[in-house]
Amino acid sequence: MQLKELVEFMARALVDDSEHVEVREIEGEQSSVIELRVAREDLGKVIGKQGRTARAMRTILSAASTKLRKRAVLDIIE
Amino acid sequence: MSNEQRDTEEWLEDFVLTLCKLGGFELEIEEIALDDDDVMTVCLTGPDSARAIGRDGQVLEALQYVITTAAIHARMPHRRIVLDIDRYRERREQKLRDEVLSLAEEVRSTGKPVSLAPMSPRERRVVHLTLAGLPGISTESQGQGEDRAVRILPAQ
Numbered sequence: 001m002q003l004k005e006l007v008e009f010m011a012r013a014l015v016d017d018s019e020h021v022e023v024r025e026i027e028g029e030q031s032s033v034i035e036l037r038v039a040r041e042d043l044g045k046v047i048g049k050q051g052r053t054a055r056a057m058r059t060i061l062s063a064a065s066t067k068l069r070k071r072a073v074l075d076i077i078e
Numbered sequence: 079m080s081n082e083q084r085d086t087e088e089w090l091e092d093f094v095l096t097l098c099k100l101g102g103f104e105l106e107i108e109e110i111a112l113d114d115d116d117v118m119t120v121c122l123t124g125p126d127s128a129r130a131i132g133r134d135g136q137v138l139e140a141l142q143y144v145i146t147t148a149a150i151h152a153r154m155p156h157r158r159i160v161l162d163i164d165r166y167r168e169r170r171e172q173k174l175r176d177e178v179l180s181l182a183e184e185v186r187s188t189g190k191p192v193s194l195a196p197m198s199p200r201e202r203r204v205v206h207l208t209l210a211g212l213p214g215i216s217t218e219s220q221g222q223g224e225d226r227a228v229r230i231l232p233a234q
Contacts, residue, residue, distance in 0.1 A: 006100040013093065013148035045151075053147060059140035063129055064101040 003072050006064055007034050010057055015042035031071040034061065038076075046076060082155035083112055089154055090120055094145060094161075098122070103130045105163065112156070119160040120145075127164040135170065138163055139198075160200075174201060175208045182230055186214040191231040196221065202228050 004025040012018040020039040025032055038046055047054045058074050065072035087110050098105045105124035112118050122130070131138045142161040150157055162168065181192050194205065202219055205228045209217050216231050 002100065006097075009096060009100050010144055010148075014144075014151055048147070052143065056140035056143040059132070059137055060097075060101060060144065063132055063137040063140075064103070066129065067102045067126075 003032060003034055003061060003065060003068075007036055007057065007061065007074060010060070011036055011038060011046055014045045014053065015039065016045070017042055031073065032065070033073050033075055035075045035077055043076070043078060083118075086118060086149070086154045086156040086159075089149065089152060090118070090145070090159065093148060094120055094122070097141070097145070098130070101130075102126075105130060115158075116156065117158045117160055118156045119162055121165065122161070122163045127166075131163050131166050135166060138166060171201075171204050174204055178205050178208055178228075178230070182209050182212055182215050185230045185232055186212075189232045191229055193220075194228045194230070196225050196227045199226075202226065 004023050008021060008023040011021045011023070015021060015038050017039040020037075020042070022037040024035045024037075026035065036046065045053070046057070048056075054074070054076055061072050061074050090110060091107060094107065097103075103124075103126040105122040105126055108121040108123045110118065110120050129137070130141065132140075138161060142159070145161055146157070146159050149159055160167070178194070181194075185192050197205070206217050206219075209215060209230065214233050216233050218229050218231065219226055220229055221227050
């Protein structure tokens with residue numbers, strides 16, 4: 001399992017411009033930061049109304065990361 | 079089975095299994111079914127079901143939201159998709175029906191209205207349908223968006 005690939009897969013399924021989805025994982029010992037970059041026009045797609053899409057992705061990411069006994073934070077770069 | 083149904087099913091199978099694999103959720107598809115209201119339900123089961131459901135079904139709701147949003151974005155013909163894991167929704171709905179039936183009994187005997195916690199449209203529907211036609215009480219929804227909740231009232 002790769003948290004980076006999980007975020008990348010979800011983001012690609014939500015945006016129009018899937019070529020401009022970039023995900024970077026900054027790994028720490030106990031926690032990881034997953035940075036997500038998408039085309040400017042697609043920001044709304046990964047954030048969603050009232051942040052609902054971003055919140056859903058964060059919930060899935062933390063549930064996935066408990067298996068690795070790690071904390072993962074999703075950072076959507078604007 | 080129509081082509082449209084098959085297309086959505088194939089897309090769902092692929093998307094859901096990939097999502098589970100990448101998220102490290104060891105789950106398999108138990109059933110994909112289309113009901114009379116045109117809602118397609120995907121049922122999953124497996125050793126990681128508890129983690130994929132989460133506290134109060136939070137992870138399940140998040141997974142369903144991402145799956146539905148992605149299906150709409152992929153222009154799937156069936157857009158109303160429900161995800162269930164280990165029949166969690168089914169069990170929760172049964173519990174909800176039991177709870178509101180006993181609350182309705184209370185409202186009828188005390189004559190005082192009771193407000194329920196905010197619920198999803200689907201759950202509010204279950205409450206309204208469960209109590210529809212019961213003598214001595216009526217139901218209504220109040221509030222907006224995620225705060226929308228059902229009230230059980232004594233009949234006028």
